[in-house]
Amino acid sequence: MKMSGNKLPKEYFCRDVLEVAPSLLGKYIIRKNGSSNLKYIINEVEAYRGEEDLACHASKGKTDRNRVMYEQGGLVYVYLIYGIHWMLNIVTGEKNHPQAVLIRGIDKYSGPGRVSQSLMIDKSFYGEDLTRSRRIWIEDNDINAEIKKGPRIGIDYSGSYWSKIPWRFWINGDLL
DNA sequence: AGCAAGATCGGT
């Protein structure tokens, strides 16, 4: 049975990030702001998983910035990078298992900075609950597309193992 | 209190 248009519930996000990240491909991300109602399809994501992952912000333990990653799944983790771009992440997994999915691409907007710009994301979204918010959430959508994977982008500092592990997932938008 | 670095992007 085809399921589409249902808001994804808490349980969906409380699974391991390596399950949730690729499963978000093809899903709708909805952003409401006043009369504007944006709806895009997620087409590129990255997984960041645990304190052992040297590319993950939790690799040095809990800090003021990353504390929301230690909560249970379904919350938004945003941070500013290079003083310019907001990065939009979705927290996954159980409490005290710091994990998140970075949204890198939606429809025609490629790159995490452009994603947040197009969705009007800023610091005020830190900790936002995707299962309760009235301004941002994810909706189900069944797709039939090949999921590709490769190394994560922009994390060379994390060493040869973590910078090469194929935790970036994407689909070709044309196949939707 | 000071400083270096950063899950990026757009323009040369």
Add this chain to the structure above:
DNA sequence: CCGATCTTGCTG
């Protein structure tokens, strides 16, 4: 390839 631009986390 380089600069923008500013928060964060670490050091002293």
